Amino acid sequence: AQSVTQLDSQVPVFEEAPVELRCNYSSSVSVYLFWYVQYPNQGLQLLLKYLSGSTLVKGINGFEAEFNKSQTSFHLRKPSVHISDTAEYFCAVSGRGGYQKVTFGTGTKLQVIP
């Protein structure tokens, strides 16, 4: 079984400032890691995913995340945020291989302040 912890429920940040959204996971097996974004009253859109290889993963909209196995973390970063980045962000984890359920964190609301 896996679990995901997003420590920050809300993160306010000024426009054009950098941001980091934290995600820690727990698993007894090797995992895949994901970040999703959800705009109000919409479904989830995949931002980026870590499957294997380079621990620094680049996604859409200028976001990137770094997989740190020793710290079991997968923090999401963006060097300069825009108003349009205001949304809910979910970190997710699944086991590798075959059919594996995806477990979501509780989400972090990113509020970009003009």
Add this chain to the structure above:
Amino acid sequence: GAVVSQHPSWVICKSGTSVKIECRSLDFQATTMFWYRQFPKQSLMLMATSNEGSKATYEQGVEKDKFLINHASLTLSTLTVTSAHPEDSSFYICSARDGRLGETYEQYFGPGTRLTVT
């Protein structure tokens, strides 16, 4: 890219009635579909997993007789909320995995259905 649609996007129904929500994969074959429930300001809770042509697998605590799931084809899964009550009001989201991919790890999400039971 892979697109998943849901219909309706928003529905209001009276207590005691049943509501059917459709989830379609528009440009790929979805061998596995998932149904999630999301309460306001909370994360997604997996309700059930459905594989085409077989019975859905429900998560612990989800009433299978209340939330009927049918995955009749590779592009369509339906969730029927039977005898709906106000506590069933929620945002329901489906997702699908593309069966053509060897490593079916990625899910494509629908836009969600807002259900309000009065």
